Amino acid sequence: MSSVPALLARTVRVAAAVSPTLAGDIAYRLFFTTSPRMPVRPADAPTHADARRGRLTVRGIEVTTYDWGTGPRSVLLLHGWRGRASQFAPLVRELVAEGFHVVAFDAPAHGSSAGRGTDIRDWVDAVEQLHAIHGPFTAVVGHSFGALAALTAARSAVPTPAVVAIAGAASPDAFLAQFAEDLHLDAATTARLTERFRRRLGLDAAGVAERYDAARRPLPGETSLLVVHDRADRRMPDRDAIRLHTAHGERSRLLRTDALGHTRVLAADATLDAAIALAVGGLEAVDALGTTAAADSAHRGQRAPRRTSGTTAAAVTTTTATSTATTKPPVTRTAAMVPNTAIPSPPPSAKPTS
Numbered sequence: 149m150s151s152v153p154a155l156l157a158r159t160v161r162v163a164a165a166v167s168p169t170l171a172g173d174i175a176y177r178l179f180f181t182t183s184p185r186m187p188v189r190p191a192d193a194p195t196h197a198d199a200r201r202g203r204l205t206v207r208g209i210e211v212t213t214y215d216w217g218t219g220p221r222s223v224l225l226l227h228g229w230r231g232r233a234s235q236f237a238p239l240v241r242e243l244v245a246e247g248f249h250v251v252a253f254d255a256p257a258h259g260s261s262a263g264r265g266t267d268i269r270d271w272v273d274a275v276e277q278l279h280a281i282h283g284p285f286t287a288v289v290g291h292s293f294g295a296l297a298a299l300t301a302a303r304s305a306v307p308t309p310a311v312v313a314i315a316g317a318a319s320p321d322a323f324l325a326q327f328a329e330d331l332h333l334d335a336a337t338t339a340r341l342t343e344r345f346r347r348r349l350g351l352d353a354a355g356v357a358e359r360y361d362a363a364r365r366p367l368p369g370e371t372s373l374l375v376v377h378d379r380a381d382r383r384m385p386d387r388d389a390i391r392l393h394t395a396h397g398e399r400s401r402l403l404r405t406d407a408l409g410h411t412r413v414l415a416a417d418a419t420l421d422a423a424i425a426l427a428v429g430g431l432e433a434v435d436a437l438g439t440t441a442a443a444d445s446a447h448r449g450q451r452a453p454r455r456t457s458g459t460t461a462a463a464v465t466t467t468t469a470t471s472t473a474t475t476k477p478p479v480t481r482t483a484a485m486v487p488n489t490a491i492p493s494p495p496p497s498a499k500p501t502s
Contacts, residue, residue, distance in 0.1 A: 157331045164337045171333070179327055179341065180265060182257040186230055192237035199233075199252075206273045209256040209263040213278065217244035221286040224278060224308075225252040226271060228292025228315070230299020232259030235291065238415040242424050247254035249283050257308055267348060268320070268360065271297030272304070279306045287427040290382060291414055292316055293323065299362035299392075302371060310430070312423050313369060313392065314376040315384055315410050319361035320345070363388075363395035373400040374426050374434060376419050383410035401426075401434050 188196050199217035200212035206364050214233050222237040223243050229426045235250035243250045255265030256270045261343050271294065275437035279285065279301075287310040290298030295316025296302045317323060324345060328338040346356055367373060386404075393402045403422050405413055413419055420443060 158222055160203060160333065160337065164334055168334065168336035171337040174342065175327070175331060175333060175337060175341045175357050176329075176344040179324070179345070180267065181264060182230060182264075185258060186232050186235075189237075190235045192234040195237035195240050196234040204253065204274055204277050206256060206270050206277070209266075209270070210261065211253055211256060211263075211270075211274055212260040213251070213253040213274075215252070215282070216240050216250045217248055217250045219244075219247040221247070221427075221463055222249040222251055222282050222284075223289045224275065224282075224285045224298075225250065225274065226288065226290040226294030226298050227252070227255065227258070228290075228294045228435050230258070231291060231294070234259070235411070236289075239289065239423060242404070242420050243427065246424060246428060248286070248427065249282070251278055251285075253278065268293070268297055268300065269349070272301050275301040276305050284308065286310065287312060287423075289423060290314065290316060292410065295322065296323070296360065296362075299367065300360055302367055303365065308371060309367065310372045310374070312374045312376065312426060313389070314419060314423075315378065315381055315389075315413055316375075316392075317384055318363035318389035318392035318395070319388065320356060321361070322384070326384060360370055363391045366395050369399075371399070372426065372431050374403065374422055375400060376403040376422065377489070378405045378408040378410070378413045380407050381410045381413070399431065401431060429463060 158478070160171050160178070163174055180370055184382045195216070196214075199216055202215070204213055207369040211440040225233065225239065228237055232254050236252060240250050240252075251272050254261040255274065256266040258266070277299065283306065285308045288298045288302055288306065288308050289312040290296070291314045293316070295313035296319070297313050297317070298446050299313060299318070302308050324338075324342055328341065333341065346352060349356065349359075351359060373393070375389050377386040379386065390402070390471070393400045401422075403418060405416055405418055408416055421437055422434055425437055429436075
């Protein structure tokens with residue numbers, strides 16, 4: 149879920165030598181830690197300031213909501229653990245330029261929202277409330293833990309034609325497993341952590357899988373999926389993302405990037421182009437980005453990728469409805485979308501150093 153300082157990781161391992169139960173309880177508290185809160189990056193500040201703000205009450209906690217644009221179609225964005233809505237600023241600018249109304253929120257204990265603790269139920273509650281206010285959504289986009297929440301909501305009370313899962317996973321088990329691996333937890337300590345996690349949700353193993361595992365219980369048949377994951381992601385290696393992609397067959401596309409890690413992939417041109425393409429034209433538009441030939445893109449009747457965001461135009465605000473940037477060529481095969489009939493074998497994932 150979140151990175152843990154080496155000293156705290158060693159504390160858990162020392163405790164495990166005395167009592168795996170005690171160590172598991174400590175690991176459980178660390179797993180759900182949300183501090184320190186992420187500040188708004190200077191590059192994202194203009195878009196963040198440009199948002200219209202609102203309030204929701206999510207399980208008794210006041211949550212800050214944001215929306216941009218006035219288009220007839222709406223897209224919902226869900227940040228990840230220790231993240232905040234402002235991280236989506238490049239995508240917000242792109243979507244607004246395409247005529248979308250964009251909605252986001254800071255989860256409890258994140259960003260500008262109140263609260264000292266949270267879990268996936270809060271993300272899903274907020275999504276359901278925003279769906280009632282602003283829905284239906286043309287697409288729901290989630291990053292990391294927010295991708296898991298997007299998948300969960302889209303499989304229950306928030307139907308949507310498209311889900312984008314960026315640096316995410318198919319189920320909570322992937323986050324628990326990676327956390328245990330990061331801390332080098334033994335089996336007994338990991339079992340206690342998992343037990344506490346399930347108890348918090350009021351579910352057993354089967355209940356967690358039924359409610360939250362989007363590979364074992366995929367999205368509705370009418371929902372398309374775009375999975376975006378960087379090969380160098382050390383916070384959440386791509387094993388479970390591949391499982392998610394595979395489970396959805398021909399209605400999923402996989403975008404692999406390189407050397408961007410867990411967070412920078414959010415603002416990558418390839419990510420922005422693919423997410424916009426899915427929202428605008430569905431899987432056919434995403435497929436059109438998988439070639440280096442501009443003529444082929446034109447032959448398929450798709451627009452050329454455009455850029456009002458990313459590293460070359462990071463300060464553009466959402467009040468700008470058209471792009472002044474030069475048009476970039478389509479995404480190359482180094483970050484190509486591939487259908488399930490052409491999944492490359494993933495290389496060994498890089499492991500965290502702490």
